[in-house]
Amino acid sequence: MAYKDQQLSEEKVFKDPVHRYVHVRDRVIWDLIATPEFQRLRRIKQLGTTNLTFHGAEHSRFNHSLGVYEIVRRIINNFENQSHWNKEERLLCLCAALLHDLGHGPFSHSFEKVFKLDHEYFTQQIIIGDTNIHKILERVSPGFSKEVADVIAKTYEDKLVVSLISSQIDADRMDYLQRDAYYTGVSYGHFDMERILRVMRPIEDQVVIKSTGMHAVEDYIMSRYQMYWQVYFHPVTRSAEVILSKILHRAKELYESKEFTFKLKPIHFISFFEGKVKLDEYLKLDESIVYFYFQAWQEEQDEILRDLCERFMNRRLFKYVEFNPNLQMKQWMELYQLFQNAGIDPEYYLVVDSSSDLPYDFYRPGEEGERLPIHLVMPDNSLKELSRHSDIVEAISGKKRTDHKLYFPKDRLDALENEELKNKIMEILYGQGEVRDVR
Amino acid sequence: MLDNHAKLMQFFSVAENVTGRKKLQKMIYILQKCNIPFEEKYNFHFYGPYSEELTLRVEELCNLGFLHEIKEDKSNYYQYNYTITDDGKEFLQQFALDMPNYEEKVEKLKEKSSRFLELVATMFYFDYLPIEEMIGKVHKVKPKQNYSEEEIKEAIQFMKEITLN
Numbered sequence: 373m374a375y376k377d378q379q380l381s382e383e384k385v386f387k388d389p390v391h392r393y394v395h396v397r398d399r400v401i402w403d404l405i406a407t408p409e410f411q412r413l414r415r416i417k418q419l420g421t422t423n424l425t426f427h428g429a430e431h432s433r434f435n436h437s438l439g440v441y442e443i444v445r446r447i448i449n450n451f452e453n454q455s456h457w458n459k460e461e462r463l464l465c466l467c468a469a470l471l472h473d474l475g476h477g478p479f480s481h482s483f484e485k486v487f488k489l490d491h492e493y494f495t496q497q498i499i500i501g502d503t504n505i506h507k508i509l510e511r512v513s514p515g516f517s518k519e520v521a522d523v524i525a526k527t528y529e530d531k532l533v534v535s536l537i538s539s540q541i542d543a544d545r546m547d548y549l550q551r552d553a554y555y556t557g558v559s560y561g562h563f564d565m566e567r568i569l570r571v572m573r574p575i576e577d578q579v580v581i582k583s584t585g586m587h588a589v590e591d592y593i594m595s596r597y598q599m600y601w602q603v604y605f606h607p608v609t610r611s612a613e614v615i616l617s618k619i620l621h622r623a624k625e626l627y628e629s630k631e632f633t634f635k636l637k638p639i640h641f642i643s644f645f646e647g648k649v650k651l652d653e654y655l656k657l658d659e660s661i662v663y664f665y666f667q668a669w670q671e672e673q674d675e676i677l678r679d680l681c682e683r684f685m686n687r688r689l690f691k692y693v694e695f696n697p698n699l700q701m702k703q704w705m706e707l708y709q710l711f712q713n714a715g716i717d718p719e720y721y722l723v724v725d726s727s728s729d730l731p732y733d734f735y736r737p738g739e740e741g742e743r744l745p746i747h748l749v750m751p752d753n754s755l756k757e758l759s760r761h762s763d764i765v766e767a768i769s770g771k772k773r774t775d776h777k778l779y780f781p782k783d784r785l786d787a788l789e790n791e792e793l794k795n796k797i798m799e800i801l802y803g804q805g806e807v808r809d810v811r
Numbered sequence: 812m813l814d815n816h817a818k819l820m821q822f823f824s825v826a827e828n829v830t831g832r833k834k835l836q837k838m839i840y841i842l843q844k845c846n847i848p849f850e851e852k853y854n855f856h857f858y859g860p861y862s863e864e865l866t867l868r869v870e871e872l873c874n875l876g877f878l879h880e881i882k883e884d885k886s887n888y889y890q891y892n893y894t895i896t897d898d899g900k901e902f903l904q905q906f907a908l909d910m911p912n913y914e915e916k917v918e919k920l921k922e923k924s925s926r927f928l929e930l931v932a933t934m935f936y937f938d939y940l941p942i943e944e945m946i947g948k949v950h951k952v953k954p955k956q957n958y959s960e961e962e963i964k965e966a967i968q969f970m971k972e973i974t975l976n
Contacts, residue, residue, distance in 0.1 A: 488948060490852065526855040527937075529951045697813060697875060701902065724813060728867040774871050 376400060376463055376512040385440055390551050391660055394442040400512055401441070401466055407504040408655075409474060413437055415658035419552060420479045421612035422603065423425050424687050426556035433473050439547035444469035446569055446704070447474055447543065447579075456574045461533050467509065468537050472544060474498045474505070478659040486620040487644045496521050502703045531577035531744075539578065541589065541746050543569070552603060561596035563591040563740055573749055580747040580755060589746060590764045605727040607777055611689040614723045619666065619680045622720060626674055634768055636668045664691035676720050688783070693801055695724055695778035703774050703800050704778070710797050711780075721781050727772040815850050817906040819868055820877060822849070824903060826917050835869070836861055837928035838920045844852055844935045845884070845974050847913050857874045859933035859953075877902050905943045916973055923969070931966045931973075942967070 378399035386394040396402050404410055413434040422429040436660055446464050451457040477483050484490060498505055499521040509517035512623040522528040536543055546565055553561025571585025579590055603609075627645040640661050643649045663781040669681040683689065695704070706723070737777030746758040759769040780801070788794040822839070839858045843849050851862040872878040877899030881892040895903075901932065904929045933953060937945045946963055 484852075488850070492854070529949070529954075622815055697816075697902075701905065705905065726813075726871070728871065774867070774874065 374572075376516075379418070379756060388435070388442070388708060389437065390439055390547070390554055391442045394438045395445065398463065398466065399465060401470060403439075403508050404467065404470055404505060407508065409498050409503050410437070410471075410506045412658060413426070413473070413476070415660055416476055416480075417479050417659060418548070419556075419603075420481060421608075421616060422552075422609045423555065424604070424612045424689070425606050425608040426558070426603065428555045428557050429552070431457070431555045433476050436547055437470055439474050439551055440472060440537070440543045441466060441470040442716060443543035443546055443565070443569075447536060447572060450569060450572065451574050454574055456576060458530070458531065463512065464519055464523060465533055465536055467512075467520045468533070468609075469543055471495070471499060471505065471520060472524050472537055477654060478574065478662045479613075479616055479785070482617040483622060486617055486624065487649070488647065489644075489649065492525065494651070494654055497526055498655070499524070501651050502671055503651075531592060532574055532579065535744065536576045539744055541579070541581070541592065545596065549599055551566070552599060553595075556603050558599075558603060560602055561595050562599070564588045565592075565596045568592060572582060575749075575755075578744055578747065580749045583748040583756070583761070584751050586748055586758070586762055589758065590762050593758075593765050593768070599771070605775060607692055608689065610727065611692060611779055612684065612687075612776065614690060614725055615680055615684050615734070618720045618723070619677065619684060622677045622680060623665075623669065626677060631675060634731075635672055636665070638665060641665065658763070680720065683781075690721075690779040691782040692779045693776040695776045697724065697776055703803075704767050707800055709795065710793060714785075714790070714793055714797065716781070716784050721784065723779045724776055725779060726774060726776045812851075814906070814908075815874075816868055816872060816877075817874065817903060818849055818910065819865075819907055820895060820899055820903045820906040821906075821908055821910060822917070823893060824900065825914050826893055826921060828892060828894045829921070831925050832866075832891050832892060833858055834928055835893065836865060837925065837932040838867055840932045841915060841973065842916060842929065842937060845913070845916055847911060847916070853936075854948075855936060855952075859929045860936045861879070864945070892905060926956070927954075927962065927966065927969075929956070930962060931969055934963075934966055934970060938970075943960060958973070 378398060379397050379711050380402055384396045384575050385404060386396070388394050396405070398746075411434070412621040414432050416433045417423065417429070418431050418433050418436045419429045419475055421462050440681075448457075448462055449589065452459070472495070473491075475491040475496070475498055477489070477491060477494070477634075480491050499509065499517050500506060509520055519528065523537060525532055526534050528534050538544065546568070549561045549563070550565065553559075567585060567588040568581070571588070572579050573582060587754060623638065623641065624645045626634070627642070640653075640657055643653045645659075663685075666681045666685055670685065672681075692775040697704075704722075707722060708718045710720050716722075747755040748758055750756055778801075785797055786793060819839075822842075823829065826838075829838065837859065839849050839851060839862070843851075843853070849864040851868065853860040853862045869878065873880045873893075874886075875898075877896055879894045879896050881894075883890045883892065908929070930949065930953075933949050934945055937948045939973055940948060949958065949963070
């Protein structure tokens with residue numbers, strides 16, 4: 373029997389707190405899960421630094437990847453005998469779902485920003501490069517790995533297949549919302565996924581929703597909206613992200629200065645510092661390695677690196693105030709100067725962080741709306757864009773929300789001996805609103 | 812702080828006005844491909860390379876009063892026009908940006924239609940492929956656009972010119 377058609381002698385299941393069970397029958401899927409590249413995802417947390425805010429958020433990208441696979445598997449089972457669904461695409465969809473986050477590294481957000489990396493590029497490289505994953509996919513059929521990579525990159529010609537993994541109502545979002553809600557312990561993020569799966573219908577180039585399922589979709593959109601502002605953009609998590617980014621910046625700066633010698637040579641980071649990261653080096657860096665260095669850097673000579681690492685490891689985070697760059701740019705510049713006068717390097721200790729989200733976007737023909745909207749299929753088989761039919765979704769459609777915060781180490785300011793300087797800084801900060809304690 | 816916002820403001824200052832959100836998206840992407848250091852992350856979407864980050868930043872700059880957005884009703888769709896405001900100019904003055912001179916490229920990009928820039932940006936997105944494969948890929952991912960042979964040739968020529976200067 374061809375490798376692509378081989379089934380395990382008996383179904384394997386992973387116990388999963390969100391979907392109860394993740395079912396695997398295909399030999400290809402079982403083999404992909406067993407590769408070192410996929411197992412590496414166990415050592416990368418799904419939510420990076422969020423566990424410093426919500427202590428339960430220790431789940432990994434491995435859990436999430438299995439979850440997305442399971443949702444797609446269930447969707448495809450429902451599509452089985454429906455028109456527009458090409459059964460030949462089944463394995464392609466399952467592989468793309470399982471592997472869609474393969475290129476994520478530790479603390480992706482900060483690493484990508486500081487070292488100008490792109491996890492999607494590495495996902496592609498792991499799939500089409502010289503890896504175990506690639507070998508398995510090519511055993512399915514020559515060129516199959518490229519097809520999987522194309523689905524994940526959204527450049528695959530069959531948009532229906534792409535939309536299962538990546539659209540405004542896709543398996544990726546449906547898994548992470550529920551999974552992140554479960555592990556953080558928040559009450560947002562829950563919606564009736566079973567209902568949504570039952571009302572999904574495949575059409576020519578997208579998945580649409582039977583109109584009777586509209587309320588379940590409304591619930592999903594609102595869950596996403598709430599999760600972004602209550603969990604993903606939580607100001608305490610952002611404080612930890614700010615410190616993490618600054619650690620990476622500082623370590624890179626010290627490496628580039630050539631005058632500084634690390635007590636422990638940062639061999640795992642060198643290619644990142646030099647901007648020449650090869651795939652094998654990228655795959656070696658997981659969270660345990662990063663934590664190892666952060667632990668070691670607490671013993672380094674450089675005061676800033678030492679302090680930032682100590683803060684990150686012991687959760688001694690920066691405090692924050694609300695900040696409006698339009699109205700408060702002058703105060704920020706004044707603060708920058710005052711921090712310098714106080715001997716607190718503002719490049720590392722005075723940081724504006726911004727978060728934005730667009731909860732749902734509708735279609736604006738011709739000009740914009742590059743996200744495909746969610747369509748409802750009406751009883752007469754016509755399609756209607758969701759926000760035209762749902763008042764709840766209409767209320768938040770196309771509305772972006774942005775939040776700026778100014779982060780700083782209040783303990784360092786409290787310890788300043790120059791009272792005049794301290795008061796001046798505090799006056800500007802407090803003048804902008806109450807200083808929030810992140811504990 | 813806000814360096815990426817400042818880079819965009821500098822772009823709007825150079826371009827003076829940009830008409831169309833899709834055109835703006837493609838202009839910044841093509842400039843990135845010419846090694847102008849804009850840092851917005853792009854993915855492939857329905858009209859080719861698209862950056863959610865860019866959309867959000869432009870919206871923020873409008874909210875901050877640094878950019879002026881005019882929405883024109885074109886009967887079956889809306890078109891957006893962007894210009895820098897006096898507050899935006901003041902904001903920009905606070906930054907010492909180290910950017911190469913790309914005025915000529917912006918002029919060239921402004922002259923072209925958003926349909927054409929969509930084609931160029933899409934071809935740039937697949938520039939790691941051999942030319943014939945790249946063209947095949949463009950037709951596959953954009954069957955509804957029906958790009959002609961002439962347009963493809965013009966796009967290849969444009970890509971050469973814009974990366975050279």
